Amino acid sequence: MKVPFCLCFFVWTFCISAQPSVWYNSGIGGGGSLFAPSISPSNPDHIYIQCDMSEVFHTTNAGQQWSPVPFTQLISTGGIHTVEFTSDPNILYTVNYGFLDDTRFPVKSTDGGATWQALSNDPTGGEVWYISADPNSTQRLILASYTALYLSSDGGNTFSLKYNNNSDFLISGVFWDGNNIFVGTQIGLLVSSDGGNQFSLDNGSGFPSGYGFMSFTGSKSNGITRLMGTIANQADLYPGVNALDIDIYSSIIARDYGAGGWTTKVGGISSDDNLFYIASADNNSAVFYVGGTNPNTAYPVIYKTSDGGNTWSPVFLTTNNQNIYTGYSGYQGDEDWWYGEIVFGLAVAPTDAQRVIFTDFGFAHISQDGGATWRQAYVDAADQNPPGSPTPKDKAYHTNGLENTSCWNLHWLKNNPSIMMASYTDITALRSTDGGNKWAFDFDGISYNTVYHVIEHPTNGTLYAAVSSVHDMYQSTYLMDSRIDGGTGAILYSTDQGEHWNMLHNFNHPVIWLALDPNNPNRMYASVIHSVDGGIYTSANVNLLSSSSWTKTSSPPRTEGHPYNVAVLNDGMLVTTWSGRRASGNFTASSGVFISNDQGSTWQDRSDRPNMDYWTKDITIDPNDPTQNTWYVAVFSGWGGPSNDKGGLYKSTDRGLSWTKIFNGYRVESCTIDPANPSKAYVTTENEGLWYSSNINTSNPDFIQQTSYDFMHPMRVIYNPHDLTKIWITSFGNGLKYGEDTSIPLQLFNLDFNGYASIDGNLLSWKFDPSEEIMDTLYLQRSKDGKSYENIYLEQSTTHFSGQKKDTQPYPITYYRLKIRYASGRSEYSQILALKNDHFHQIFVFPTLVSDHIVISHVNQGLGDINVKIVNIQGNRVIDEIMSMGDEKIINGLEILPPGFYTIILYQNGVLLYSGRFIKQ
Numbered sequence: 005m006k007v008p009f010c011l012c013f014f015v016w017t018f019c020i021s022a023q024p025s026v027w028y029n030s031g032i033g034g035g036g037s038l039f040a041p042s043i044s045p046s047n048p049d050h051i052y053i054q055c056d057m058s059e060v061f062h063t064t065n066a067g068q069q070w071s072p073v074p075f076t077q078l079i080s081t082g083g084i085h086t087v088e089f090t091s092d093p094n095i096l097y098t099v100n101y102g103f104l105d106d107t108r109f110p111v112k113s114t115d116g117g118a119t120w121q122a123l124s125n126d127p128t129g130g131e132v133w134y135i136s137a138d139p140n141s142t143q144r145l146i147l148a149s150y151t152a153l154y155l156s157s158d159g160g161n162t163f164s165l166k167y168n169n170n171s172d173f174l175i176s177g178v179f180w181d182g183n184n185i186f187v188g189t190q191i192g193l194l195v196s197s198d199g200g201n202q203f204s205l206d207n208g209s210g211f212p213s214g215y216g217f218m219s220f221t222g223s224k225s226n227g228i229t230r231l232m233g234t235i236a237n238q239a240d241l242y243p244g245v246n247a248l249d250i251d252i253y254s255s256i257i258a259r260d261y262g263a264g265g266w267t268t269k270v271g272g273i274s275s276d277d278n279l280f281y282i283a284s285a286d287n288n289s290a291v292f293y294v295g296g297t298n299p300n301t302a303y304p305v306i307y308k309t310s311d312g313g314n315t316w317s318p319v320f321l322t323t324n325n326q327n328i329y330t331g332y333s334g335y336q337g338d339e340d341w342w343y344g345e346i347v348f349g350l351a352v353a354p355t356d357a358q359r360v361i362f363t364d365f366g367f368a369h370i371s372q373d374g375g376a377t378w379r380q381a382y383v384d385a386a387d388q389n390p391p392g393s394p395t396p397k398d399k400a401y402h403t404n405g406l407e408n409t410s411c412w413n414l415h416w417l418k419n420n421p422s423i424m425m426a427s428y429t430d431i432t433a434l435r436s437t438d439g440g441n442k443w444a445f446d447f448d449g450i451s452y453n454t455v456y457h458v459i460e461h462p463t464n465g466t467l468y469a470a471v472s473s474v475h476d477m478y479q480s481t482y483l484m485d486s487r488i489d490g491g492t493g494a495i496l497y498s499t500d501q502g503e504h505w506n507m508l509h510n511f512n513h514p515v516i517w518l519a520l521d522p523n524n525p526n527r528m529y530a531s532v533i534h535s536v537d538g539g540i541y542t543s544a545n546v547n548l549l550s551s552s553s554w555t556k557t558s559s560p561p562r563t564e565g566h567p568y569n570v571a572v573l574n575d576g577m578l579v580t581t582w583s584g585r586r587a588s589g590n591f592t593a594s595s596g597v598f599i600s601n602d603q604g605s606t607w608q609d610r611s612d613r614p615n616m617d618y619w620t621k622d623i624t625i626d627p628n629d630p631t632q633n634t635w636y637v638a639v640f641s642g643w644g645g646p647s648n649d650k651g652g653l654y655k656s657t658d659r660g661l662s663w664t665k666i667f668n669g670y671r672v673e674s675c676t677i678d679p680a681n682p683s684k685a686y687v688t689t690e691n692e693g694l695w696y697s698s699n700i701n702t703s704n705p706d707f708i709q710q711t712s713y714d715f716m717h718p719m720r721v722i723y724n725p726h727d728l729t730k731i732w733i734t735s736f737g738n739g740l741k742y743g744e745d746t747s748i749p750l751q752l753f754n755l756d757f758n759g760y761a762s763i764d765g766n767l768l769s770w771k772f773d774p775s776e777e778i779m780d781t782l783y784l785q786r787s788k789d790g791k792s793y794e795n796i797y798l799e800q801s802t803t804h805f806s807g808q809k810k811d812t813q814p815y816p817i818t819y820y821r822l823k824i825r826y827a828s829g830r831s832e833y834s835q836i837l838a839l840k841n842d843h844f845h846q847i848f849v850f851p852t853l854v855s856d857h858i859v860i861s862h863v864n865q866g867l868g869d870i871n872v873k874i875v876n877i878q879g880n881r882v883i884d885e886i887m888s889m890g891d892e893k894i895i896n897g898l899e900i901l902p903p904g905f906y907t908i909i910l911y912q913n914g915v916l917l918y919s920g921r922f923i924k925q
Contacts, residue, residue, distance in 0.1 A: 024743025031740030033382035035409035038363035039083025045354035052087035057737025067381030070405035071878030075716035088137035118904035133243040134175035179222025188220020190241035209265030230289040232258040269313030281350035285357035295347030302342035319375030329379035337395025400442035407739030421726035427455040429475040449505030472514035531567035538565030557604025564594035584619035591647040610660030618647035622674035628682035638672040676721035686721040771806040783823040856899040871911040
């Protein structure tokens with residue numbers, strides 16, 4: 005007897021569904037620093053890299069697609085530590101980051117990286133500075149604290165102290181060779197020749213006095229054990245040193261262990277170039293790679309030797325992209341090679357010297373032929389540019405999942421839903437002309453580091469952008485005047501849908517938010533940041549563009565120049581939040597919520613004190629409250645004093661006169677209320693990911709963490725105003741994601757639209773509030789596919805706002821909607837209601853433990869074609885196909901999937917039939 009997953013659909017409807025179950029990477033790859041690549045010895049297509057924005061990225065197809073390891077499993081330590089492979093592809097080691105207590109502790113995976121568990125024994129007490137695992141064992145592991153080295157021979161269960169330097173002690177690399185273990189350090193070479201029982205400082209001749217290893221590697225073949233490293237003065241070396249300190253580089257030295265001393269190996273390397281990382285396979289003592297930068301061009305450089313270091317040749321040939329398939333960064337591209345600038349990480353496949361990856365200030369590049377050719381690994385390979393010619397500008401690209409920079413906001417053009425502007429840090433901004441499928445830098449006139457906010461004039465379509473030279477505003481590292489006051493900023497404008505931007509007003513200080521007065525769209529407010537000159541500025545003639553005049557409003561009580569959000573309500577009330585400021589090591593009580601009823605001449609403090617006094621973030625005006633009395637305010641907890649433990653989401657139903665804390669998050673960034681369903685809300689946090697509530701208007705709403713969203717720090721949830729089924733998420737460090745909720749209603753009027761499927765047909769009923777606009781005709785429309793609709797009922801009336809109709813000839817799945825035509829000729833539509841009324845769907849999916857196939861079965865024949873999606877734990881679709889169903893469908897070929905948890909989702913004509921999980925063994 006089969007015991008499968010089972011869902012029974014006797015009478016099934018949907019009108020309000022749950023949140024999206026999958027969030028898709030949707031921005032553009034690259035743009036942020038990447039570090040610590042490592043390649044699997046058993047399968048060189050498996051690669052990990054780390055980012056300083058908290059992600060650990062993983063690819064199983066050599067960089068064609070990337071997925072972040074869910075933050076609930078692994079958080080990057082900022083690029084200090086690699087993921088360490090072993091002789092068993094299921095057993096991995098690395099170092100995890102404890103966000104709340106700032107610890108770095110060793111972890112182990114026994115399922116190929118799907119899940120990670122802390123080692124029971126950490127001899128460093130949460131201060132791991134280095135980790136290395138023996139690639140030929142699952143049991144041997146080295147950890148280093150700031151001053152000492154430890155070794156485990158039992159898979160991390162116990163550790164023994166092997167060397168104590170009693171001072172700063174940089175470990176630069178380890179080469180494992182059976183009983184011989186070679187450790188490059190800032191004081192020279194440590195060697196164990198007895199399997200790790202004893203380590204001693206090697207006294208081999210030729211090692212430069214007073215120098216140590218910046219980076220170290222080793223390889224063995226044909227009886228030669230060759231050790232090699234880049235060196236620098238010991239006084240310049242310390243745990244955590246990285247390629248930002250590349251100018252400390254001195255030379256490259258090498259040694260054939262047991263056959264002589266150390267010798268300098270720099271033949272063929274330009275004296276202009278600074279180098280840092282060196283890497284090799286474990287089994288080829290002839291081939292080594294070294295990477296760094298050319299300070300004259302600010303281009304990254306990679307050299308290769310094929311004769312053990314005697315001669316080196318440059319292999320990453322940037323001029324005219326000679327041997328490089330590029331993304332948007334390349335010779336004369338949107339971002340020239342100077343953006344990447346410095347090799348921040350370099351790795352060679354342990355068993356194949358032909359396979360190489362390096363990372364830099366923004367990107368990853370891979371060679372699979374020993375450096376003869378390279379290809380970018382940060383946008384979809386179908387969009388990459390051929391070698392041997394300049395990288396084109398203004399080209400659009402799909403993401404490949406390697407999204408590692410911050411996106412603050414999104415804007416859709418009012419009259420062209422295909423055009424979007426995305427506000428970014430470092431890469432400044434992106435523009436899409438196809439609704440967000442591809443993104444490009446196809447604009448000019450923006451030279452600032454960050455675009456924070458873009459808005460649009462409601463009648464003439466002019467776009468306005470708040471820009472700043474200072475990034476990461478109001479995150480923990482940008483709260484002090486010394487980090488902000490030196491920045492510049494302005495308001496830019498575009499009159500051609502974002503293609504060309506011009507200066508509207510230069511404030512010479514960062515600008516972070518903009519708002520137009522709904523009663524006078526030529527009046528604009530801007531949040532300008534500066535300890536003395538910061539505040540809310542206003543202009544009553546932005547229609548004059550660069551000739552507009554600006555004045556600073558008065559400063560709200562307690563504030564100290566750090567304004568954030570600004571909004572104008574329909575009755576003219578001005579609402580602002582002011583965010584955190586630190587001075588003399590403490591938060592100042594200068595944050596909060598403030599309102600003005602006289603365009604900023606005077607202000608009232610509407611903060612929930614002291615909870616909002618220190619680090620207030622976004623304010624959300626509930627779009628479903630016509631009075632605009634319902635507000636939500638996000639607050640961060642601070643540190644080191646009275647700002648502690650203030651974080652959460654606060655709600656007011658009386659414009660801030662009283663507040664209730666409804667979500668006790670540590671640090672809450674923002675809240676978004678579903679514009680079509682007032683009971684649904686999303687909450688974004690700094691370190692706890694995305695949260696969702698389906699009952700936000702109850703006195704004690706429930707919030708559920710969304711494990712389908714795998715990044716720790718989403719910024720804002722934004723509904724596409726042209727299609728509310730598309731929900732987008734910006735983030736502090738993981739670009740853009742979007743999800744789909746195909747049953748979100750379009751709330752055109754307070755509508756109650758329901759349906760009931762019975763044996764004799766579908767009964768539809770509706771009720772809605774009168775509109776201020778005169779209604780002419782109501783239509784009930786029906787569709788077989790959810791795309792083409794026919795009228796099955798109409799009523800010409802200006803006074804009937806409720807009714808019902810039975811459809812006696814429904815389809816197996818029938819889509820319904822209401823259309824309202826007004827006397828003016830304008831039409832609006834309701835949400836789509838889908839009814840399933842065939843009483844036969846009893847779907848079975850089995851087995852739960854999958855080796856090479858899975859079976860989909862149902863009770864009756866005639867289901868027809870269905871859309872089958874299989875999604876991995878990172879949210880990436882591994883199967884997305886239309887399949888024809890008989891009474892049973894067997895999906896074969898699943899043996900190629902990596903072990904772990906998967907979700908199988910079945911759709912038919914956009915209707916969810918089934919969703920369940922299985923485990924790939």
